Amino acid sequence: MSISNKELSRSRIKELVSRWTQSRRGDFTEQDTVTNFILPFLESFGWNKYDVCEVKQQGYPVSFKQRLPAESRPLDKPDCVISLNDKPYIVFEFKPLADGGVIDRYNERVKKLQEKARKLNTRYAVLTNFTETIVYGKTGEKPLIRFGEPKEYLSRFEELWKYLSRESANQ
Secondary structure: OOOOHHHHHHHHHHHHHHHHHHOOHHHOOHHHHHHHHHHHHHHHOOOOOOOOOOEEEOOOOHHHHHHOOHHHOOOOOOOEEEEEOOEEEEEEEEOOOOOOOOOOOOHHHHHHHHHHHHHHOOOEEEEEOOOOEEEEEOOOOOOOEEEOOOHHHHHOHHHHHHHHOHHHHOO
C-alpha cells in the first residue's frame, strides 16, 4: 500500500512543527528560517526547491525577466517565486522566526508583497516566518487564509494543501 502525496506532506509538516516546537526561535536569522523551515515546508507540498525554474529565491524567474523590462519590475526582488509551467504562481515574502508579534503588523510589507504579486501576475502572495503564514490573493487586501502558529498547519491541513500544494495547483 503506497502513501499518498497528501499524507506524505502531512507527515513532513508534522516533523517541521515538532522541530519548530523544540527550536530556540530568538537565535534565527531570516536565512536560518528559510533554510531550516520554509524551504522544507515548500518541499513538503511537492515543490522542487533544487530547481530554480520552479522555486526561485532572491530574484525573478527567467520567464518574467524576459516579459517585463527591468525598469518596470518592483525595485526590491521577491524573496521567492514559485513557478508552475514556467509562469509565476506564488510569490513569497520571508521573515525570520525572531520577528515577533503579528507578522503583517507593518502594512508596508503587505503592500509591497501584493505589488510584486500583481507585477508577476501570480495567483497567491504569501507572507511567512513559519511561525505565522498568511496567504493573500493577488489583488485582495484581506487574507484568504491566516495561520497564527505552526500547530494550525496540522489542524487545518486541508486548507493549507488547497493553497500551497503543487498537486492542487495542477488541478
